[in-house]
Amino acid sequence: MSPENREPEDQDFEAFMAGRDEVSREYRKLDQPQSPQNVDDAVLRMARAAVAAPRARPAPVAAARPRRRWQVPLALAATVVLSLSALVALHEDEEAKQQAMLETGQTLNVPMEHDAAPASALDEVVVTAMMKAERRQAPAAEAPAPAAPEPMPSPPPPPKPEPMKPAAPSISADAQMSGQLAQLRASEAAAQRQEEDKAKKEDMQQSMAAERRRQAYAYAQDQQAPVSSGGNSMSKQYGSRMAPGAASPVPMPAPAAPPRATMGKSAAQPHARLDSDGDGVPDFKDEAEEAAAMAAQRPPAPPTILEKMALVGAEEWIALIRKLRDQPNLPEARRELENFRRTFPDYPLPEDLKPLLPQPDGAGK
């Protein structure tokens, strides 16, 4: 649309917007008041002050950036450290709990065949715990052995002989000789004790291996036992061994019973039972019958650590009964002997205590 074709209003409006209109011209002729001086001063003062003062807004942004940079790595590091420390604490707690259970005479209910790899390490822990417990119970005056509380695999070094020094004027030659003799005796006692510890350790490790085999055998049988047998048969089976000194309904097995010759064959029996026909498919028929046969064929286990502990306890108990008999306190001795027989029914009773047993005709009373 050309300017000629536009309406007069549009042309007037365009002239007004261009400043060519009469209204615009008359408006520019009006007085032109200026902003008050106090406003000018205030605004300029404000502007200078704003520039002179530290900029409030950008400063926090600049300070926040580096904080954001180290916040994330710090948080990650703290998370890793806390996680590791929690794991270590849990691991130590588990170890302490196991050691405490072993020292109090409890056995693990976990079948040993499931964790065969750490079995030797567990044996080591158990044996050392047992030895520590025995040492604590041993009388202090037994031997002046050097302090070796930690049962390390390597024997502790023998006490170093003191280098020869010129004798002091106040010490005689006899005193020197007696000192050397004492050192010699101490080193001999230490060596002897180490040999004893080593023998005990080997013995206990063998016992632990046997116990582990036995628990694996029992566990396998428990897993394959019919459901109708009910209850936690594991806990029942092992629970009877937990407190050898208590008057439990299940008597303690004979501690010194020798292993039979069928041990090797019977140990392999659980695995053979799973696949009796040898076709590689587990045979689950007549499980009750097989379980009964297994129970009949189950060999008596070799003495375990707990059984050995019980043996030590039995010997001490026998000594107590003898002491009661010799006081003489025969009623008490007989009562203790009856308790002993209930607890250790298979323990061979010494001949000198047999007269204390109740006679059929009441002669012993």
Next chain:
Amino acid sequence: MLAYGNGDAAAFEVLYRRHKDPLYRTLLRACRNEATAAELTQETWAAVIRTRGTYEVRAKFSTWLYRIAHSKLIDGVRAAKIETEPLEDDAPFTAPEHRQPEREAENLSLGQRLKASIDALPLEQREAFLLKEEGGLSLEEIAEAMNVGRETIKSRLRYALARLRRELADVA
């Protein structure tokens, strides 16, 4: 403005001296009160100083400045600092005959009558007219400063221009 945002106080002084009087006159003739105009002027420039760090060159500085001034003016109206009239473009003058601007303007000079006619305009038309005459803004810039559409501003300016011309024609 960018130089002032970077800490150059002298740049602000140049800017201020260029725009201070047109801004003041716009606000003075919009609100018709010197004290309120001075207060709104100071508040407008204070807002410019506060937001110097976030200023971006998206339009002319004058457009941005008058947009801030428009906000302050609306705040003043809401706070009842400024008297305004209902925006009824086609409403006839209802004042008594002797009080009507035309009759009052007959006894005044041309400039005085124009000023009285401007004061008699509704606020929206008055402000649009002042932004054009004092700020030198285009239609689009006035629309952006007043946050309305271009055609709305064009309509407001047409009405304002028609009234003012009528005043001047009567005199002529």
